[in-house]
Amino acid sequence: MSSILEFQNVSKNYRVRKCDIPALTDIDLSVTAGEVFGVIGHSGAGKSTLIRLINLLERPSGGRVLINGEDVTRLDDAGLCALRQRIGMIFQHFNLLSSKTVADNIAFPLRIAGRHSAAEIQKRVAELIERVGLTEHTHKYPAQLSGGQKQRVGIARALATQPQILLCDEATSALDPQTTQSVLRLLDEINRELRLTIVLITHEMNVIRTLCDRVAVLDSGRVVESGHVADVFLHPQHPTSRRFVYESEDIDEETMVTAFSHVSGRLIRLTFRDEATYEPVLGRITRQCDVDFSLLTGRIDRIKNVPYGQLVLGLSDRDSGRNINEALRRFREEGLVVEELN
Amino acid sequence: MEFFTTLPWPDIVEATFDTSLMLGASFVFTLLLGLPLGILLFLTGKNQILERPRFYAALSFIVNVLRSIPFIILIIVLIPFTLLLIGTSLGVAGAIPPLVIGAAPFFARLVETALREVDHGIIEAVQSMGASTRQLVCRALLPEALPGIIAGATVTAIALIGYTAMSGVLGGGGLGDLAVRYGYQRFQDNVMIVTVALLIVMVQILQMIGDRLVLRFSHK
Numbered sequence: 001m002s003s004i005l006e007f008q009n010v011s012k013n014y015r016v017r018k019c020d021i022p023a024l025t026d027i028d029l030s031v032t033a034g035e036v037f038g039v040i041g042h043s044g045a046g047k048s049t050l051i052r053l054i055n056l057l058e059r060p061s062g063g064r065v066l067i068n069g070e071d072v073t074r075l076d077d078a079g080l081c082a083l084r085q086r087i088g089m090i091f092q093h094f095n096l097l098s099s100k101t102v103a104d105n106i107a108f109p110l111r112i113a114g115r116h117s118a119a120e121i122q123k124r125v126a127e128l129i130e131r132v133g134l135t136e137h138t139h140k141y142p143a144q145l146s147g148g149q150k151q152r153v154g155i156a157r158a159l160a161t162q163p164q165i166l167l168c169d170e171a172t173s174a175l176d177p178q179t180t181q182s183v184l185r186l187l188d189e190i191n192r193e194l195r196l197t198i199v200l201i202t203h204e205m206n207v208i209r210t211l212c213d214r215v216a217v218l219d220s221g222r223v224v225e226s227g228h229v230a231d232v233f234l235h236p237q238h239p240t241s242r243r244f245v246y247e248s249e250d251i252d253e254e255t256m257v258t259a260f261s262h263v264s265g266r267l268i269r270l271t272f273r274d275e276a277t278y279e280p281v282l283g284r285i286t287r288q289c290d291v292d293f294s295l296l297t298g299r300i301d302r303i304k305n306v307p308y309g310q311l312v313l314g315l316s317d318r319d320s321g322r323n324i325n326e327a328l329r330r331f332r333e334e335g336l337v338v339e340e341l342n
Numbered sequence: 343m344e345f346f347t348t349l350p351w352p353d354i355v356e357a358t359f360d361t362s363l364m365l366g367a368s369f370v371f372t373l374l375l376g377l378p379l380g381i382l383l384f385l386t387g388k389n390q391i392l393e394r395p396r397f398y399a400a401l402s403f404i405v406n407v408l409r410s411i412p413f414i415i416l417i418i419v420l421i422p423f424t425l426l427l428i429g430t431s432l433g434v435a436g437a438i439p440p441l442v443i444g445a446a447p448f449f450a451r452l453v454e455t456a457l458r459e460v461d462h463g464i465i466e467a468v469q470s471m472g473a474s475t476r477q478l479v480c481r482a483l484l485p486e487a488l489p490g491i492i493a494g495a496t497v498t499a500i501a502l503i504g505y506t507a508m509s510g511v512l513g514g515g516g517l518g519d520l521a522v523r524y525g526y527q528r529f530q531d532n533v534m535i536v537t538v539a540l541l542i543v544m545v546q547i548l549q550m551i552g553d554r555l556v557l558r559f560s561h562k
Contacts (some may be wrong), residue, residue, distance in 0.1 A: 055470050077474075084472030095467035098562050099485040109471040112481070141561040161471070 004197050005031040005054065005165060010063035012049050020061075023049045024221045027063070031214075033164075036191050036198040038208040038229070040244055041218035047201040050218065051167050054199065055087045056080060067165070085113050088158030092170035094150040096142040102129065102153050103138045109160045128156040132186065148179035155186060159194075166190070168200035172207060184210045205248030209233060209303050217241045230303045234271050234310060235337070249299060256312075260296060260341070265316035266324055267296075267341035270309075270331060277307040281334050289327040291317045312341065345532045353520060354533075358540055361516035363434050364506045365544075368441035369499050376446040376498070377491075379405070380453025381479060387454070391465070391475060405447040413444050413505050417512050437514035441505050449498040456490025457483055489560035496552025500545050507541065517541060 010027040013020040024046045031037045041047045052058040053065055056072055064071050067083065075083055096105050103125050110121045129135055132152040142150055151171060158166055168187070172180040188211055191198050202208065208215050208229055215233075216226035219240040225232060236242040246252070260267055272281065277300065286293050298311035317323035331338050383401060385392040411419065417440040424431040424439045460483055468482045484491070510518025517537045525534025 057466060057470060081472035081474065084470055087470070089467070089470040091463055091467060093461075093463050095461065095463035097464060097468075097482060097486060099488065099559070108468075108481070112468075112471050112473045112477055143562050167470075 002033055003030040004033040004068060005029075005199065006064075006066040006069075007053075008064040008066065010053060010060045010065060012046075012053065012058065013061045022221055024053075024060075027223060029216055029223065029226070031197060031199060033197055034191075034195045035213040036187075036200070036211050038212035038215045039199070039201045039218055040203065040205065040208050040215060041201070042203060042240075045218040046221040047203075047218050048169065051169055051199065051201045054165070054167055055084050055089060085109070085161045086163050087165045087167060088161070088163040089167040089169065090151065090154040090158050090171045092173050094142070094147075094154045094174075096150055096153055096157070098142050101139050101141055102134060102145070105142065105153055106156045106160055109157060113161055124160065128159060131159075131190075132156045146179075147175050148183060151175065151179075151183050152186065155183075155190070159190065159196075163196070165197045165199060168198060168202075170202055171200065173202065173204070180207070181210070187211060205233070205244045209248070211304065213304065217244065230273060230306055230308065233303055234273075234308060251297075256297065260312070260314070263294065263296065263314040265292075265294075265314045266321070268313050268315055268328065269339040269341055270311050270313060271337040271339075272310075272335070273306055273308045276335055277309050279334075281331070281336065282311070285327050285330045285334070286315075289317070289323045289330065290319075291315055291323050291327045348530070349532055349536060350524065353524075354536060354540075357510075357515065357517045357520040357537070360434050360514075361503075361506050361510075361518070361544075364437050364441065364509070364514065364516055365499065365502055367434075368438050368445065368502055368506070369495075371438065371442040372445040372449050372498060372502065373495065375442060376449030377453055379446060379450035381457065381483075383450060383454040384457040384483075385475070385479070387458075391469075391478070405450060408443060408447040409451070411444075413440070414508050414512070416440055416444050417509055432513040433515055437506065437509040437516075441502060441509060444505055445498055445502050448501060449494060452494030452497065453487075453491055456487040456494055459490055460486045489556045489562075492552060492555045492559060496548060496556075499548050499552070503541060503544055503548070 007027045007029040010024060011022065012024040013022050015021075027050065039047050039050060049058055053060050054067070060073060065073060072080075072083060097108065100108065106125045106128050107121050110116050110124060116124070129138055132155055134149060134152055134156070137145060137149060142153065145153065154171075171187075172183050175183060184207065187198060190196055198211075200207070200211070212229050214227065215229050216223045217232065217238060217240055218224070219238070224238040225236065225241045232241055233245055236245045270282070282293070292315070294314040296312040296314055298309065300309040302308070315324050315327065328338050383398065383405070384390060386394040386398040386401070388395070388398070408416075420440045420443060421431045424436055427439055428435050430436045464482060464486060465478065468478050473482070506514065506516055507518030507521070510516040510520070511522050517540060521534050521537040524530040525537065
């Protein structure tokens with residue numbers, strides 16, 4: 001797997017009244033071609049700056065940003081324009097040209113590139129409008145469209161020059177939940193069908209869970225955790241990551257601990273993924289080992305296309321814990337992740 | 343009835359024509375000079391893509407100086423310059439240089455303000471597509487700011503009508519000259535009233551055209 005985009009020890013400072021304020025510190029990231037890579041962070045964590053370093057809307061203060069192995073900070077003006085034509089970008093507030101129709105907005109980057117005939121542009125624009133499902137809105141102006149439709153125009157415009165990478169800057173943050181889902185589905189479709197690498201930033205765990213393959217958690221300008229979404233989502237290590245996961249799942253850690261202090265027996269968290277989610281593992285093993293369980297809390301859902309379950313159980317047996325140990329061993333044997341909570 | 347019969351009609355027609363000519367010519371040159379100046383002010387301003395603090399400060403200072411000189415004084419100050427450029431400081435042609443130099447800085451400021459109204463996100467989006475500064479200005483900024491620029495041009499044209507009346511007094515001819523010669527110096531109130539009425543009509547027509555164009559080009 002080749003990495004299409006790489007951050008090597010990147011830092012970015014802003015000069016405010018002769019003082020350097022660090023926005024990003026020691027960023028090392030690598031994005032694989034064809035994947036959806038998410039960066040999550042609270043506002044002010046530096047994620048907007050991070051995504052803008054990729055197409056040099058912001059210049060790094062230190063370190064290197066490599067695209068296809070090429071250091072982008074060394075490009076001259078012409079090289080930078082060429083690079084930017086290979087990277088599409090969509091924005092939280094869409095940033096469409098209000099003076100141009102849907103079709104002209106989508107044609108805009110092609111006209112900027114200046115390599116295409118009018119007929120080519122027309123054909124490509126028609127294709128893109130159809131892909132994002134806006135055929136009947138071709139000649140409307142952005143002000144006549146809803147938020148979701150505007151973002152679809154934004155996506156079509158970003159795809160016009162057939163870029164290798166699509167940058168999404170909080171692309172769904174201004175949309176309602178339903179529209180968010182439909183835009184995320186569209187992005188997922190584009191990622192799969194065009195093998196387009198997507199880098200997105202967001203403050204919503206839901207976006208990461210629905211769309212991303214890998215995620216980096218950004219806190220105060222540093223990457224505090226990164227990995228496959230399922231790993232970070234099911235076993236967050238850093239307090240910030242944990243906060244994001246629990247927020248998105250409506251879990252209140254403190255209440256949970258207090259509530260469970262009344263439960264007798266051992267508190268176990270079981271995590272299963274993929275096929276294991278559909279197997280009757282829990283029932284079979286507890287029966288075989290003669291262990292009773294009370295189901296305290298749990299979540300069963302999907303991360304991108306991976307089904308998963310995570311349950312907190314109170315386990316008890318009549319044999320001073322030996323049966324429980326046996327059950328836990330068998331759970332692990334089945335590939336489940338077992339964590340003791342008390 | 344006497345009000346109309348004593349009016350010097352041929353003079354009024356000629357004066358109206360002269361004023362329209364001064365207005366039209368100076369307006370065109372004001373646009374040609376003021377638009378690039380406004381774009382330059384915008385681009386070199388704080389946090390803009392060609393930020394040049396010293397250059398901006400110098401340009402801004404010159405614009406402010408030209409705007410703070412009362413127009414009637416500006417005409418006098420510019421007489422040597424006008425003589426050099428046109429060969430005369432009198433008549434319609436002689437009135438045009440001071441009109442343009444008086445109005446262009448004013449229009450440039452309005453252009454700068456209209457460009458600043460364009461959402462910074464749009465600039466960012468167009469830059470992210472790999473547009474050059476020239477493409478950014480011509481294909482995105484100007485079309486986006488067009489309604490504001492038209493509104494600014496309307497205000498400028500109307501200010502120019504006032505200026506043409508003043509330059510009339512200093513030998514420029516036109517309605518201002520007529521009003522002074524007949525209305526003020528010969529106490530012919532009816533001429534004064536008719537010239538003022540004609541100026542009002544001109545302003546109204548310009549404002550109406552301006553408003554229509556703004557509406558035509560705004561899609562917000």
